[in-house]
Amino acid sequence: MRYEAITWDRLAEELAGHLDASPAAAGDDWLKVGIDGPPAAPGGELAGLLAEALRTRGRAVQVVGTGGFLRPASLRYEYGRQDPDAYYSGWTDTGALWREVFGPLDPGGTGRVLPDLWDPVRDRATRSPYVTLPPRGVLVLHGPFLLGHWFPFDLTVHLRLSPGALVRRTEESWTLPAFARYEMEVGPTDLADAVVRADDPRHPAWTGFRA
Template sequence: MRFEAITWERLGDLLADRLLDLKPDDGSPWPRVAFDGAPAARPGDLAARVSEALRVRGRSSLVVGTEGFLRPASLRFEYGHEDVEAYYDGWFDTAALWREVFGPLDPGGTGRILPDLWDPATDRATRTPYVQLPPGALLLAHGPLLLKHWFPFDLTVHVLLSQGALRRRTPEAEHWTLSAFERYGTDIDPAATADVVVRADDPRHPAWNG
């Protein structure tokens, strides 16, 4: 895979331009885009940058992070605070994401989605109001392990870190999650399956394969 050096600003602009012409294969009026990456890769920052670039171009979008759909602590930590299997398969409420985010954006859906459901800091429901997306508005979803759930994305972006960079940029208290991302790389291989890959080992100098 060949990568081209780019700035984050230029990358946001190029991705936004590409998304302007994105048409869902299933006929949905709302294109759905994934920004996948470990927390240390900060895929949400890229999603926010693309959202702003779309706004400048007159196109509506909504950024949704999967951290707003964590399951309650009693379920996440049922087998301990550092259980890798639970992190890999059980931390995120995928049923709620299907129900509150992706289902309403299906063809014939209402376009009325919930941006977040659960606040991990308070371990309570957020009570965030629903948002009505007009036809043509884009969903920009971001989070870790995002490509393993068969969500109906129309374009996928993976923010890639080498194992060394991932270890360096992950807080030591979260190093127990690293084996989950190693497994993700083996099971899903997002660097090979995503439509766009952004290499971010040096956060000041990204590169991409677009």
């Protein structure tokens, strides 16, 4: 796989332009972007840059992080606080994402998206108000393990760290087996529309868009 050096700002512009020119952008339906990557990768930062680039093109944008859709601690820690299998498949409330984020953006939906559901620090509901995303608006969802759930993304980006970089930059080392399992079972590098190498966050490189 060949990578080309790029800046985060230019990457955001490339993604926004590609999305805005896609056939899916021609109608009034909502567009959905998935930025997949471990916490050690700057997924939230890229989501923010992409949102800015899309807004300059006249698109309303709602950025959502999976960190706001974690399950309650009683469920996350059912098998202990450092169980990599639970972290991989049981921490994120994917049902809530389908119900509160993707469902309202189906054709004929209301567009009323819940930006977050659960505060993992206080371990209680955030009680955030719904946000109405107008037609032609864009959802940008970022977080780990996004691919393989059949989420209806129009564009997917995988932020890839080499095994060595992932070990060096991951604060919670007990999560590393979960990312190894994700690579083996899902293969995000093969599934994503574009892959960004983020070993050094100051010098990203990407594959471009793949057919």
